[in-house]
Amino acid sequence: MNYLEALNWRYSVKKFDGTKIPADQLNRILEAGRLSVSSLGLQPYHLLVVENDETIQKLIPAFYNPSQISTCSHLIALVSKTHINKEYVDNYFGHIINERGVTLEQLSSFRNNIHQFLENYTAQELESWSEKQSYILLGSLIMAAAEEEIDTCPMEGFKQDILEDILKIDKANEKVAVVLALGYRAEDDPFQNFKKVRKPAEKFIKFI
Numbered sequence: 001m002n003y004l005e006a007l008n009w010r011y012s013v014k015k016f017d018g019t020k021i022p023a024d025q026l027n028r029i030l031e032a033g034r035l036s037v038s039s040l041g042l043q044p045y046h047l048l049v050v051e052n053d054e055t056i057q058k059l060i061p062a063f064y065n066p067s068q069i070s071t072c073s074h075l076i077a078l079v080s081k082t083h084i085n086k087e088y089v090d091n092y093f094g095h096i097i098n099e100r101g102v103t104l105e106q107l108s109s110f111r112n113n114i115h116q117f118l119e120n121y122t123a124q125e126l127e128s129w130s131e132k133q134s135y136i137l138l139g140s141l142i143m144a145a146a147e148e149e150i151d152t153c154p155m156e157g158f159k160q161d162i163l164e165d166i167l168k169i170d171k172a173n174e175k176v177a178v179v180l181a182l183g184y185r186a187e188d189d190p191f192q193n194f195k196k197v198r199k200p201a202e203k204f205i206k207f208i
């Protein structure tokens with residue numbers, strides 16, 4: 001499948017068939033997430049992969065429409081950092097130095113720019129910026145799964161507190177931005193037969 005075929009093949013599954021995804025395919029999807037693009041490269045997030053069936057079932061009450069949760073193979077919570085501080089940025093620079101064999105001096109203007117960026121934004125703006133990065137990551141995961149012919153359903157329809165309590169999220173520093181359920185579409189999921197509804201190109205794209 002090429003990229004456009006994968007986009008047409010995928011849809012947001014409402015009912016999976018309960019089959020488990022092979023580990024090698026799951027790992028390729030997760031690797032695509034790790035390689036996903038993020039603003040300034042800061043990756044202000046991590047993935048929490050729920051693969052244990054008992055834990056997945058415990059999460060059902062946290063969702064408004066849980067048919068995907070009760071039938072999926074895996075569930076990935078995209079956990080977004082709510083506070084980005086200088087220590088986090090300095091760790092990032094330590095990582096760049098190790099990976100690329102460069103010096104802090106060579107990176108000083110980039111580092112100053114990031115520190116400046118942190119100072120210019122309110123805590124709320126930084127939290128929102130951080131969550132946006134999780135949504136880019138979400139897109140990467142969805143499309144990597146589609147290329148593997150693994151179905152997904154992105155989900156925002158959850159009760160934040162209940163979900164975060166069950167997943168033992170460190171609420172002082174992070175939040176679940178969005179959840180991705182993975183598996184294989186059930187034969188009787190009617191949504192697979194629905195035509196895709198998207199704006200026509202002339203309303204979606206303007207050339208200037």
Ligand SMILES: Cc1cc2nc3c(=O)[nH]c(=O)nc-3n(C[C@H](O)[C@H](O)[C@H](O)COP(=O)(O)O)c2cc1C
Nearest residue numbers: 010011012013014065153154155156157158178196
């Ligand atoms: C960020 C995000 C959150 C979503 N949350 C839910 C959800 O909670 N439950 C659900 O059934 N679908 C959810 N969806 C799926 C959308 O409704 C779906 O992508 C949209 O209707 C387009 O249909 P398609 O994905 O089948 O092409 C979500 C999609 C996105 C991108």
